[in-house]
Amino acid sequence: MRATIVILAAAGLVLTGCARQSGGGGQAQEVPHGYVEGAEETAETQSRLVLVDEQAEKAHVLDLVTGKVSLLAEVGDVESVTGDGRFAYLTTATGDVRVIDSGAWTVDHGDHAHHYRSAPRDLGTLAGRAPTAVATSATVTAVRSSDGTVRLVDRSRMEKGELAETRTLKAAAAVPFGDRLLVAEGGQVRVDGAGSPVGACADAAGVAVTRRGAVFGCADGALLVTEKDGTFTGVRIPYPGERPRDERATEFHHRPGSTVLAAKAGKTGVWVLDVTARTWRLLKTGPTVAVSATGPGSPVLCLTEAGELRAYDPRSGKEAASTALLRTPLTGSPAIQVDTARAYVNDPAGRVVHEIDYNDRLRRARTFEPGFAPAHMTETGR
Template sequence: MDPTVRGRATPWAPAALVLTATLLAAGCSGQPGAGPEPTATESSAAPHGYVEGAREAAEEQSRLLLGDPDTGASRVLDLVTGEVQETAPVPDATRLTTDGRFGFYHTARDARVVDGGSWTVDHGDHVHYYRAAIRDVGALPADHGAEIRSDAAVTAVTGRDGRTGLYDRTELAQGGTRPLRTLGGTHAGAVVPYAEHLVALTGDDDSAQVTVYDREGGRVATPDATCVRPRGDAVTRRGVVLGCADGALLVRAENGTFTADRIPYGRDVPEKERAAAFRHRAGSDTLTAPAGERAVWVLDVTDRTWTRVETGPVLAANTAGEGAPLLVLESDGALHGYDIATGRHASRTKTLLTGAGEGPTDASGPAVEVDRSRAYVNDRAGRRVYEIDYNDDLRVARSFDLDIEPGLMAETGR
């Protein structure tokens, strides 16, 4: 690892850490000026936000899950300490997804689950950051094309045949992979846990109906909305976004009532230029998706508007949200920054990808992961990950040398 002097602060200043942790604990106690809550060993009652076996921290505990598609080797890179930990190999993994804590290595047979050991619990007016041991959980029955979505309580695994199994996320955290139940019927696209319910699309690819289930699998709502050729989904603070042929649907819950509002493109968009897979910073309401080979869609969920940004040839894209640049990794191997409002090209890194323009552009190709202050780009052929300060003209803050080819990458701790 070769961090620069101005990278993400890895050793915390002790006085600042103690002060921040004290304020956080006081804010969660519900008693102004009460001071830190007792630890589990100091009181028989666990403090608010306590998670057994985890240590609470004062900032995000970001980690990168990394996999080598050729050898099956996997690693976890701790972005706070800079340390790299070897995890159980996953031969034949072709895709890596995450729910913010668990990583899912997709193979043709199953999805291997790795507990990244870092996560965020958002209580709305405050958040808790946790770190715990990294460990292999086991495997979930899932085909290569399965879609896996989670919230704090449940994980939904939807196979290519549309059938969906539910798993207790607390049990996953304890190393168990026993299913809770299987939802009846089949679904078009992923079943998405949201607002203590499950948002799904029932029907076929040509005309799917928005359907909401309770956690027991009972149908509780069918908002009057259909989605033609559904592709892609994302959970935002405003609701669940479902990609459709004419734009997107925003499914929201308010006072126990579910509604679905359409966010149209406002123009005829050829199928190959439609948004098919969304990327965004966790907690952000700004989504990105490739718009063909040389452009990127930006969906502002708050304003309910689509913006098409013309770029160079797109390998991957992402953004931190409002006020941040659109980040586009292009075929020249550099990360480019664009002003979303104007479409103006604003900044560019040096060439980051070894053998730029020659590597794969599928799920085992390069990715752009974004958190609250940094972006990360994996250079598979160069066996390296770059950390980019997107608030400082895309400055390369740190680079991490690895002993594997990190063709698969996902960030946890968010």
């Protein structure tokens, strides 16, 4: 399974609402708080799953509020799917990235949030070379191909249905962070790729954005980049002792914005990175198919090759619960998607998607039958 990394720096878009706006003739007109043109604002999160039927090469959207499944587009041979809270990025066998607007998203203002829904739509394709990695913020999306080329796409124009590339650069990794771009190249991380280094990061691979800052996976651990009053600072979070290259954390998975990250540690188990405490913990779970962290003080989830879902306490490292979940032998690309209350696991062999209450000993809350084998999955609306 080729992995696509997506970082949620800030859900949704830059709003022109949340304020009074001036109308024609200079007369002030009241714009509804959080207004987004063409979208319906709702009282609750409008979670959706973008699912890919690998056999029919089609993308579907499962509305988790209504339970309805709708066909969206024919997408060809898809190898991996990931999302950023609104858009789904489907990497094809050729390396091109198909972009799907799921039509569901949340705008988080810290002390309150706005939830929106609109009709899903297919935005088209970004050319690339497999494998690819995608990182996004409220203003820009960065798509990196395996040749080291990073193409920047205007996020605001994506929200209007247009894929518009604005710049191309070379980098080992690039992360939109607020209104700036953090670029890793030549063993250093720099702001916008220029100026003095923020910190050292050899062999950068794997990135995440949390409420505490941006995280880069490095050869010797992680680099946490924070910003205060326009000044960027990098802090090393080294591994607990030397680790072989095949046990490095190269893909981080977590609940959007969370400060606890999970990553595969080769065949040994799962890394848990607590960004607030700036510590690593190695869970010796054995080989895993998928992993994710649900948040501070909440379980770390992993899916085994035998189709078993397990929950671990991130502080003690002890197994808290387990359940036989997926039909075996496994097919497609089972994934774990998490939000503030539930986890979703696609079961391609069983042709279902499971909704899991991870705070209730992995209880199966609902099971969805989309009518096809959901080979790839990502959650949006969060």
